[in-house]
Amino acid sequence: MSQVDAHEDSGFVARRFVLAEFATPEALLAGTHKVREAGYKNLDTHTPMPIHGLEAALGLGRPKIPLIVLCGAIAGACIAYAMIYFCNVIDFPINIGNRPMHGPPANIPITFELAILLAGGSSFFGFFTLAKLPQPYHPVFESEDFTRCAVDAYFLSVELPPEGEADKVFAEVQTAGALSAELVTESER
Amino acid sequence: MAAPNLSRDPLEPLPLLEGKHTDKTINDSLLEHVWRGAGKGWWALFACALSALSLLGIAIVWTLYKGIGVWGNNIPVGWAFGIINFVWWIGIGHAGTLISAILLLFQQKWRTSINRFAEAMTLFAVICALLFPLLHTGRPWFAAYWLMPYPSVQRIWPQFKSPLTWDVFAVSTYFTISLLFWYLGLVPDLAALRDSSKSKTKRMIYGLFAMGWRGSGRHWAEYKWAYLLLAGLSTPLVLSVHTIVSFDFAVSVLPGWHTTIFPPYFVAGAVFSGFAMVLTWMLPAREFLGLKHVVTLKHLDNMAKILLVTGMMVTYGYVMEHFVAWYSGNPYEYSEFFRVRQHGPMAPIYWLMMFCNCIVPQIFWSRRARTNILVLWFASILINVGMWCERFTIVITSLHRDFIPSKWENYSPTWVDVSLFIGTIGLFSTLFLLFLKFVPAVAVTEIKELRHELDHDPTAETAGVTH
Amino acid sequence: MSPLFRPKHNTLAQISLFVVAAGAVGVPGGLMLYARTPYARGMQDPIEQPLQFDHRHHTRDEGIDCRYCHNTVDKSPSAGIPPTQLCLNCHSQVWNKSPLLEPVRQSFIQNKPLEWRRVYKVPEFVYFNHAIHVNKGVGCISCHGRVDKMAAVEKDTTMTMGFCLDCHRHPEANLRPVSEVANMDWKPEGDPVDSGRLLAAQNDVHTRTSCTTCHR
């Protein structure tokens, strides 16, 4: 805890997490439910693969990505068509082998492609923005065991409130079926 | 190689995953080939690939220095190897997207073992393809930016009625989306690599690319959607891209090009050649990277079936082309299909195409053929050849004999043409070997997921077979 | 074993992301802006001539018409650079001892032309024709600016295709009576566009924007 005090002097409040490991995805799922019912907020899980039902267990709302992507698609289509129309009809209309200045069929491909491009882009970048990635450092990385999180370990992390008691949480996760648990503390730099 | 499936009752469905596994075993077995130092074989292949790549470099420099005239093109054959290779590579790319996207939407479990592989292939194929549209222009240094709609001081814009302008948007979109899709899928595996790396530098590097992925449940929730939607977008994209490529020809007035059947027929051809190319690379990779337990005979069997189906679509395309040429009563069309292609100077290519694309796939009616590695491998190569010949027939044979006989010319490629083709194969191989060296050839995370599903859903196996 | 990265790396990551994004947008944008700057167009940059010829003096003080020296402007694509002979029409009488004019006299005696430095240049694939513009009432000033106020002549307009197109699409504002083309001080009565319309009718002006109007 001395470390922590040192930080308090500099006005920096280190976030603290209890990192509990479970044996299997199913155990994790059950455990998460328990701990949440016990009234803990700021829960998160760390698994090597997506696990069906965790969204519910963590009490997450509807995902936002689909809406973002829809907006991206619509924007793409509008931009594309507007651009073509402006260039070939408004700004510099040219007689191209007797074809009409505004030929909708000829505009479909680009409109479509740009819609896809922006939709895809918003899906990709939308995700990273929502996930606040890249984020090379996160307190959970302080744990030694956490190096298995992307391999074969199933963690539940509980963020402690500033004055929260770590021990109570340890007890809680124990009863929830965790194999082991440890306290990780954010470091300042 | 054929040993395992002979020992097994042929009617028993093939498993998606050979043997019992834990996350750990999967993880280690699939990352093993990354950690294992590059063997002699790899270096040998890499050397060949690099030499071919340098050939590409020479050919490109020479083309830019002397001009497009160092190619065999002429009037009337304004497009030749450049466009053939472009269409061929783009087509090859499509299988990747198809496998990873469409099969994902159809929830084909057998997809997971091969999609990463296929996506990478898409990416590299598109890179090869991208070289040509730029190189084949007379003045690439202008083409590079005059094709972009930007407000220039000349106040002049691209001409949006031209299929080439559509191409610019289609192909660049295709490349971008494929790249994003591939990378998004790769992130969790990069984390896995980071966490199972032995050396600090490796962990640093992989960690950098993993962008601090920590498998957070909140992330997974959005991630699944982001990935699914990218897949959902890629599906129409892949169809549209080859449709637009086919417009380059279909929109023109040239007999042999001016055909409404081109879009579906090009897409089918693309998938056909793409799957063939996946097989051509997958079979050796599977052998030498120890992936047999995840890329099982079941996968090969399914892919062979797809080859059979798409092969017959392509054949149907050929039949319809000829039928319409005859039925329309257009003398130029008729002559193109029934005289020039079959008896003209380029006829051998035409007949080779017919053999490779229509006859060869028929062997896949037999399950023995479908599960025999060598047969599969040679067939896949023949199909790649056949599809290249198809593009040759479409581009060159149509061009060299059109309306007015006084300007009919023959075509013969130069060393630069050949070098460019070989060179792109070199580029493709180089990238591929690097890919195999530095990232898992199989989507580790998804295999783990698959394993869990299989463990908890005994019907999954059969579900995997049917499609 | 401590974590791979420290908290500072988060900020670092964000900054680098921002830089990449900014570059992707900024570089092309910057280039497009640069192409429109007077500097890139070589404007506002008086060009020193081998001979101290002062347009201000000749046109404003002496009131010499532009067409006295540039005397093919109304019958040829090129405005014409005056032959030395023409300079001496006057300068054999006036200032015929001035050391400033030594190069001119030498040129005539030794039959060596004066080598002027070019101020305006259109690319070799652009076919500009002075005669038709002058004969349809486009004033010198429209492209060359207030030459009568330039000690050393400088490029006054961008000379981009956009510049030409603007006028070819809407010439009114640049039209004047044919008699006034060389007049640096002429101002239209009332709204230039309205009077321009009248003049367009008078001078039978038909601007064209077909490519071959300038590119052949």
Add this chain to the structure above:
Amino acid sequence: MSCDDNHEARANDRVRRSLPVVGSGGAPAGGPPATRKLWRSIEERSRAVTPGAANEFPGGAADLEGSSRRGFLQLLGVSTAVATVGAACRKPNEKIIPFVRRPEELTPGNPLHFATGYALEGYTSGLLVESHEGHPTKVEGNPAHPETLGATTTAEQALILGLYDDDRAKQLRRGATAIAWPTFLSELKARSASLAGNGGAGLRFLTGPTASPLLADLRRRILERFPRAKFVSYSPVAADGAIDGAKLAFGRPLMPRHHLGPAAVILSLDSDFLNDGPEQTRLSREYSARREPSRDMNRLYVVEPAMTVTGAMADHRMRLRGGDISAFAASLCAMLSGRGLSALGPVGSLGHGAGLWDSKWLVALAADLEKNRGRSLVIAGRRQPAVVHALAAALNSALGNVGATVEYGVPITTDATAGVEALRALVEEIAGGAVDTLVVTAENPAYGAPADFKLGQLLKRVPNVIYHSLYEDETAQSCNYLVPAAHPLESWGDGRATDGVVSIVQPLVAPLWGGKTEAEVLSAFVGDGEVGTHALLRKYWSGMSKLPGNLAGSFDGVWERWLADGIVPDTGASSEQGLAINSQALAQAAAPLLARQAGQAGQAGQGALELAFAPDPKIFDGRFANNAWLQELPHPIIKLTWDNVAMLSQATADRLGIETGDILEVSSRDRKLEAPAMIVPGHADDALTLPLGYGRLHTGHVGLAVGFNAGELRVSEAPWFDRGATVTNTGRHHRLAITQDHWTMAPDGREIPPPAVEAPLAEVLSSGSMFNEELEARRGAQPTIHEPVDYSKQQYKWGMAIDLNKCTGCSACVVACQSENNIAVVGKDNVWRGREMQWIRIDRYFSGPVDDPQMINQPLGCVQCETAPCEYVCPVNATVHSDEGLNEMVYNRCIGTRYCSNNCPYKVRRFNFLDYTGDISPARELGMNPDVTVRVRGVMEKCTYCVQRIERKRIATRIEGRAIADGELETACQQGCPTQAITFGSLNDASAKVTKLHADPRRYDLLHELGTRPRTAYLARVRNPNPDLVKVD
């Protein structure tokens, strides 16, 4: 200001070179300076020369001009910085170089036109040359000249390239040592002094045939000083037969002049009168003028060994070996005298050789000729021996054609003949060592003379050979003095056309490399070497007792008018009246000649071949071998470039097991030659046609070692046709750069509407005929979902009409276009690959049996489709439509995807696959048309109806406040066309010729079924077969 430089130096962006000054060359101080004169339009000429008009060139103008010419030196003697394209260079780091004194008539940026002339084979045609700031850029025919009538031949069009040819001889030399002109003169003075001692016994002059009064006068003066000197004219392709023939027929040497105007029936005996000889331009015009489909349309019979331009136009063509044509002529005489043409007398009983041809044909021909007495013409070719010309003369006079379709006059060339016989004497003298000094001004005799003369070696035996030549050619190798010749466009001079009309030849530019004229060389022998041609010329003409055209006013005024008009009035030669055939004498003389021919014909039985030598339609006798435009010009019949071939018939080829491209070993009179073979439809069997002029060992880099030298088999006793040759197939193959490999319109048997339409007169005239219905379906609007753009509101709606009935395929338009539009030359390999650049392609199709086909030409440039397929596929708007419906090609916007070309159904677009213009010499750049962008590598190009001419004319007329009148604006191809097959104008002008032609019943659109709405319309060709010969099957 921007434009001074653009217009003066656009074409020569990279470097500007100094042009020497016209008149300054060789003009001594105080000597009269050379003054050229602008060409004046017809109406201007009709104005009498008044003192007022003379003020156009005020007193002292001469001096001012003389000095101002020097102005060019300064104007161009400056190198400018490399002009980088566009705004790449922020500040143009360039100089502008004004004149010190600007010439009166010159407005920088506006071209000038000068009338001049060009002498080929001694006959001078009238030209009109366009000049930009002192460099000539384009040659046109002089409309005021009776022989050219405003049109040109390919050779005349190509003069520009020859002028700027960097390979020309540039250094006056003695042996290998370069010497100056004055030195040369002084050495010559000494030599001629010693020669004068014995009256010039050892002095000989070998000149080309010439009709120049000045040269004739110089010859007179030389012979006065050297009474025992001799002049010999020689040309390897001399047309002696005509004159000797007239001698046989009329007893004295006379030269025929032909008039096709009144001719309803024309028989050509191996005469390619539409594409060969000094009358070709006029005859082409006269011939085509009577091809309008009507009752009095003329009918052309051609008897010839190999297909020629004239043969291709024939209504009835018979292929016959050259040596058998005399027999044919004799049989025709017999046939006609049998039909009561008593005037032929004993000549009518010479006939034999029956069995060589279809007698039905001969009967029909005879009947047709006989029906058209006084309205027919028999015309014999330059290759035919005297006896054939004599029989032709006999036939013409018996048919009463003399005076109507043909007239005979005293030869206007100084020497009546210039053939082998003339040369033989000289050769013997040289061999006998009688010649001490030989002055050679003839065209490369060492190459052109018969092989058995071995002139090349012989010349080495002559102590002094002074050779005056444009190139360091074969002859130059064995001469100790080489005097670089001034190019015709650099020379002062005079000459006469076939009708005797005199043209003053004025230079467009002073000799680029200090060349000298023939007159200057000759004048050196009478001590006038320093005077200069211009002075000599003025002296000669002003010295004439009575000026032609007995004009009022000073000689200066008259002189200027001659220069301005390009012709000297009232100098036409009169024709002989009351000529009568001495039938008896002719018959006696002809009989043995015919017998000899028949004897030779006998040999043919043993499978021996007849060698037929022919002047090449492109490079003639080889004098144009270094002209890349002509080398790359597709041969009018076989479409071959950069080569010559041994042509033979399919049957003969099959018999000998030969295919096109095989290299043959041809042996004749124990001489051997290797030549690639080509099968040519319509070639006579058992005959081999060998074009002359190729296989050059010494010339510029362009013509060097192109093709084989047929001259190696050519011997003095048989200069044109030689029997008894044998060939063996070496089995080796030669790569031929042919631009059109296929013969027919549907090589793969496709059933398509024929691209080039033709029909017999009868069908054309009957309104309801199938032919007319077919054409009806090939014009007019096609159904479309797009409302066609309405161009009728525009001031102009440019359109073109090409009359296939008039096009002879002579290819003058192709070269004219190449010159006008700065079209690049790509070289043999690129042509072989199919990358030739000429914007106009003359499509040639054969129909009927391969051994005896008919041929049709179809010139095809961009047809300016209104719904152009090329435009909508261009991704960058580089090819778009103008407000007047032109299909514009914007070179500087093109990125070179070549998509437009792929999608062009006519395949008339050309692409700069390589940097074709990068390596052209700075001199050549001066000849570029400054009004047309020089295309760079990687850019598409094509015909734009000479839009630069349209815009210049538009601006000129808009300044004058009027519209462009019909006919006032001509495209380059139209202007060059000798038969006026091409018409251009505005389709919005109802009275315009082109509008009328678009409404012609013969009009049809090429590939009309594609709905491209082309602006170029074609008029179907009409044949006028003899009803008796029309096969009924």
